[in-house]
Amino acid sequence: MTDIQKFQCMVSKYRDKYEHYEIFAEKIGASRAAVNNWENGAGNKLQTKNRTKICEGFGLRYDVWTEHYYTEQEFMKHLDTYLLDQDTPVWEEKEKVFFDDIIKMSPAEEEQIKILDTQDPVSLPGNIEGYSPDFMMALIRLLKDNNQIEDALRITDVLLASNTLYKAKHYNLIQHLKAVLLSSERVRDWDGALDILNILYFSAGYHMEEPEVLTLIASNYKRKALYSEKGTLNPPDVRYIDMDLLGKAQASYRESYGLKKEERYYDAINIAYLIGIINALETDSEQTDTRSEIKALYEEVHKSGWKTNEDDWWEVATEIEFLVLMDKMHDAIGKLNDYLDWNEKSLKKFDMGTTIRQLELYIHFTGDNSAKEFLDYMKECQEAIGTNSEGE
Secondary structure (H helix, E strand, C coil): CCHHHHHHHHHHHCHHHHCCHHHHHHHHCCCHHHHHHHHCCCCCCCCHHHHHHHHHHHCECCHHHHCCCCCHHHHHHHHHHHECCCCCCCECCCCCCCCHHHCCCCHHHHHHHHHHCCCCCCCCCCCHHHCCHHHHHHHHHHHHHCCCHHHHHHHHHHHHHCCCHHHHHHHHHHHHHHHHHHCCCCCCCHHHHHHHHHHHHHCCCHHHCCCHHHHHHHHHHHHHHHECCCCCECCCCHHHCCHHHHHHHHHHHHHHHHHECCCCHHHHHHHHHHHHHHHHHCCCCCCCCCHHHHHHHHHHHHHCCCCCCCCCHHHHHHHHHHHHHCCCHHHHHHHHHHHHHHHHHHCCHHHHHHHHHHHHHHHHHHCCHHHHHHHHHHHHHHHHCCCCCCCC
């Protein structure tokens, strides 16, 4: 089946969500003529940005486009399986339970962790199987923070191989942690991470407990699409990019954004980056100025309750990145200067480097010269404060 045939089936099955081509066009931010043409069967394959918007309009997962069906009857039969769970209440930010709430070590183990925390690199204790699961979990966190990812993975596998009540109770959490480690810059086992994450998503529904699973799924799809097997960025040409993976990445960021009530800014800025990248790659007569779409997203995330914490680099960086993507370079420079005036000494080398790499990736695929000028200025600021852009 072609994309257009699938769209026509969606219109037929979900008429209440579609109503009329003019209404649906306004709903998804597409032209009326384009939606009318799709409904009437014009064309075959849709662009990634249009696929994503249609999924939003009907409340469907992006996989609806990438899985193959030979007949309309077969597709219609399975269409409901792609529906996002519309009845699940919005996830609310709680106290983080990712590590701290489950670590209850003995006093002796707590003391040993304190000693290990002073080491660089951290020395692995012998006979790790003899320690409590709580100790192993704390040690994994310590190793991860110290960028000893391979060591952290080895202990994670020991924990997963154990036959304990702890593992049974926290299995999804441990698997989530393993996926985080596999996704790291040092390991880059994106396929291995996605294997775990998709099981957590499809089988366990764990994303409703921890939406960051969706964010991690999205980031791994994005990396697989934009990076070569050698770890270098692919050429900025659609012939070298898996656009289906980019579509899945954007859809996963949007699903995570929709689930959260707080801390939505991280997903929002990643959605904004992909709006620009996808639009630049799909260069044809339908290419549009993305600034208005990004501006609408920026205003939406602020209206939802996000007020930038001016002392938090990650929040300030997100604000700066939005300003850059909206071509408000003067405001972006002012925001950066204001932060550095008050917080220069607290910046770590990894902090600004992460934002620089995000902008470098965006510029590589979009050729945005204004963003490049801002990036050059940001690098000058980074050099002046003695940081560098080397990450993990």
